[in-house]
Amino acid sequence: MSTTTNQRETIEALDERFQERRRQVPVLAKRADAEGISAIRAKEDLVPLLFPHTTYKSYPETLVSKGRWAQLNRWLDSLSTHRVDVDVTGVETVDDWIERLESAGHLVTSSSGTSGKASFLNKTRRDRETSLRNMLDGLADLGVVPERTWHVIPVGPDTGVSAHQATRDMILDAYARPDSIPVPTAEVRKDHYSYLSRVAVIRKAMADGTANPDDVAAIEADGANRQRQTEERLRHFAEHILKRRHERIFFNSMFAPLFRLCEILEESGAAAGDLTGENALMTGGGLKGNTLPPDYQERIFRMLNISPSRFYHYYSMQELNLRAPRCAEGRYHVPAGLTLFVLDKDGEAPASGSDGEVEGRAAFFDSTVDGRWGGTITGDKIRVDLRGCPCGRQGESIHPDIVRYSDLRDDDKIACAGTIDAYVRGFVAE
Template sequence: MSVTTDQRDLIEDLDARFQERRAQVPLLAQRAEGEGLTQIRSPEDMVPLLFPHTTYKSYPESLIAKGKWGQMNRWLDSLSTYRVADVDVAGVEDVDDWIDRLEAAGHMVSSSSGTSGKGSFLNKTRADRDTSSRNMLDCLAELGLPPENKWNFIPVGPETSLSSHIAMREMLAASYRSPDSIELPPTSAPGGHHRYMSRLQAMRRAMADGTAAPDEVAQFEAEAAGRQQQNEERLHHFAQQIRERRSERFFFSSQFPNLYRLTEILREMGVEDGDLTGENALTTGGGLKGTSLPDDYQSKIYRLLNIDPSRFLHYYSMQELNLRMPKCLAGRYHVPAEVVLLVLDKNGETLAPVSDGQVEGRAGFFDTTVDGRWGGTISGDKIRADLGGCPCGRPGTTVFDQISRYSDLKDDDKITCAGTMDAYVRGFIED
């Protein structure tokens, strides 16, 4: 089969990035050596070099429980472009302290909430964070929403103390918030995010195995209720001012569960469909995060908040990527030119077969803009992609909006190489 010029250029670009990163990222070098790969000659060569998403949570939990922050440095170092092992961890008491110490040294660690279990940690640089911010503005501008300080900016949330969330919120506020915009609530996000999530996981395990003392459960439930109450107060703060300024323009930044709760509060206050008359906008990513909402939750949000699809930036992405795949009016997510989509079989071992220009399987990506790590990842998502353009008229690869997680399907989220990658990582910690 002949190779087109574009394919040849892509392979050359992938190989150039591979040659650069394998000299910088210890785990990539070991994986390449184990696979006998010294050069990228085809897209198939990339498959064994993609890191399963679970790799970024492959540290032994005992390291955090016992405060072995030096070994956590070594674990993160094995996955990083720039060295982490020598970051001073004297006096670090918990994960929040550890991340603060890393950030002070220039490592802008991105972390998952850990709501479904063990949290993941990805090393990023300021360049990664800047790239992601620019991409957000580019996506909004392409939608017809260029930066203009003419909006009531409403960062609905959820609100956290994570610096990556704060940086994105502040960037959007600086780009879109008007001088007389609705003020943020006086209360700030609860601190110690990872400290709280670690305790939440421990409490869930203790409750499951029957070792949680009643007073411990009661104390934790009271703290959880306090956090929920603070979130409710934040949403009521926004709802009250939205009701009073219903003819003005609002720019909402939110995940769907909190946004839906905001609409419930507005309806409780007597606001009905059609009462908000400003041409309002919304940006959101991610799914429901385990929250159960009515089947028509999206249409209810759009009607009450007066958000037309042409003013709604919905995108598909993940923390392993700097860039977003924005959703077009035809309902497809568009893969940017800087991201290579590699659709794999369920186990992540080979490229899935293409039929009539479409392919279905496990989503793998290589983000060429990633600076702090190796840019290749195998996700937990089952997708269907079209390699031949989109009904909206734009060229390039698109992903259909029926995206599911293998962990939610009968097919368990098992990636064949995950165990091998974990073994490599343990070797770096134990050396």
């Protein structure tokens, strides 16, 4: 099949999804009408229709702080494909709200809200199943095929968030041997999102010099208790790892807690080379604000005996179901079903490139997204090679030097964000 035929079929598929979603997602319909877009005839036609990542935190903060859950439902409904008509009687906290929606099939996920305001994305069971299947497929493509012959260690704490638990259960079900290292059980807290929101608000108040000392003390005490529980969990795993140092272990973890686990192993007398099992690691994202030594990855791999062939690292975000896996050359490859855009800093137009490379703001259209419109403009600055990858794969490859615009001197302002936020607020006010 020719490249031209492939491109035509891709555009037809994008238009088909656009026509379907504009009938379902109120904000998309309003945006398309305002831009005069009635059909997708080229990839670039989608650019004005991509939603800035900030869209999913465009609700008035008082809806959460004052418990106006019915209005928050209307806000979420304006961004959703399936109507959010859920009784919120008796809901008191944001965690209650998320639990109530989940019981009705709206699997809302939220960011940590480090800016003081969390984002909320509506997902469906199809979204969750697609994401979990994509994760298993990525592992299998790497060579880590599902077989229950591993000790499985989900390193991070149990947050009580159903999406986290679903991922953990899937990995355990697919890979854990019957006598796998036991995972510590603890009382599952029901205040994950409320806690993160409180922390973000207190941090913002501290930066402004308006924080209440009692509130600061309470948050610090709660944080210290959570850190103690995490440390106990890591020490539990370290003890069992040393008893099974020659057996295969599958680690599922972000880098920061995994590095601390390695430190605990060293404190217990272990050295690089003591673990001889052909261990594997799955992780996504970067350091999430944590500071680690420049060689943290090399130290983790040496201590835990993880080779590149058993390291599943991917680039993705909560707005997407699909992941861009990292190859042996350190680049991320965009999978089928995910359309990549590299935009200018303001997110208004495709960025210009030279010498086969282009640098700018990452944006994606995920054709598998079911609960929302699949187009999103991220806060990430990326560099893309359009000529193929040294690993041998053809097509676009994303270099690993991904940074947040918010971490640069350039601020993270997307030109159309204010306009789309105004559309959303209009639906809440109606």
